Amino acid sequence: MKKQVLAVAAALLLAGCGSGQIGDTGGGGTDPNNKNLALLTGMRGEPFYVSLECAAKAEAAAAGYQLNAQAPEKFEQAEQSQMLTGIIGTKPGAVIIAPADDKALAAPLQQAKNNGVKVVEVDTALEDRSIASASLSSSNYAGGKLAAETLSKLVGDRPGSVLALNTKAGTSTTDERAQGFEEEIAKHPNLRLLPTQYTENEPATAAQIVSATLAANPDLVGVFGTNLNTGEGAGTALDNAGRSGQVQLVGFDASPKQVEDLRNGRVQALIAQDPAGIGREGVKNAIAAIKGEPVQRETKTGTIAITRESMDAQQHYFYRSEC
Incomplete structure (x- = not known):
């Protein structure tokens, strides 16, 4: 295997680059003292989302917030939409979500926003850029x-x-x-x-x-x-x-x-990718949005190429199967 492959991995993880736009700064009936967050990832048990969830839970706990994490059995918008309806009913300050469809989830997430729930997208995003306060994903x-x-x-x-x-x-x-x-x-x-x-x-x-x-x-x-x-x-x-x-x-x-x-x-x-970094930053952005503080509308993190030759030195990039 050629050594040059390693040189391809020039992108550094967590080298977040903003879109130059500042997202939602609060309002919309959101209670700035609401300490409840909801996380709805794309699929239960998938290591990328497990890694994201573990980091999000740790970040929320460190900040003094409660995080309720859920995920559908499969990466499908129908089950995710149903779960989202239940989440909105609990009135969290923010929902951190990986939308399973870039169009079909727009209506329920708009409803969440209308009800004073801040929306932060992680990993995936809606086509409609007006709903979420912030989006975080790999490039x-x-x-x-x-x-x-x-x-x-x-x-x-x-x-x-x-x-x-x-x-x-x-x-x-x-x-x-x-x-x-x-x-x-x-x-x-x-x-x-x-x-x-x-x-x-x-x-x-x-x-x-x-x-x-x-x-x-x-x-x-x-x-x-x-x-x-x-x-x-x-x-x-x-x-x-x-x-x-x-x-x-x-x-x-x-x-x-x-x-x-x-x-x-x-x-x-x-x-x-760096799912843990995305999870941590997703919680930070959700808390900032609840408090009415400025958040970056879009943040991208890097990716890295791992080969058999380099994997032992890069094992800190491996995903988790449980917290």
Whole structure:
């Protein structure tokens, strides 16, 4: 594996860069003394969200606030919307949320705002930028570009086709990662980008798609999984086909399973985020919004490429499976 891959990881985690806009500064009937916060992440048990939740709980407790954390069983807007309705009824000072759909969650979150509940987006965001006081996420477009740069270095000069696996259409984070990946891969003439496939965030579906792609495209040299579920599914398919290491796999996120796959050679590189940092800053922004203090409307954190060669030195980027 080439040493140059390590140099690709130039982006530093927690190097937050604002959009230059200051978000909501309070008002709207919010009680500045409300000490109750709600956290609604995208999916229960997913290591990215577990890491985010653990850090958010610790930050809230240190600040003297109560944090009620919930998550749907699957990354679906219907269950998340139902849970959000219940949360609004408890009248927290703020809801910190990873919207599962960038359009469908707009109406219930607007209702929350109308009822004096501050809205802070973490990881994913609504298309309507007028509802939330603040949004915090990784620079997902840049992360997608980093994945493409990393994959191209792993493949080298070999010609062949490349597949990107997205999750659900309308998921802001993975759509941005796929876009960054597609635009960067286009700069490498030896690589032919196949149409992006959607997995509905199911590892089994990702595995089926990769298996079918291998059969239809024997020149497949690379796969990019835009999140941990797509990466895990792709790794399973490549292993079952005896193509691990022959087809270079770059995953997004550093879940325990993805890290294990990196160590045993089923994955060649991971693009890691900083969910703990996003969770901590999400709570800080929520508290500031409740108090009517200025908050940065949009903050982006960096991503880093981890390879088998560098993983022991970069294990502090690995995600947690429990608090």
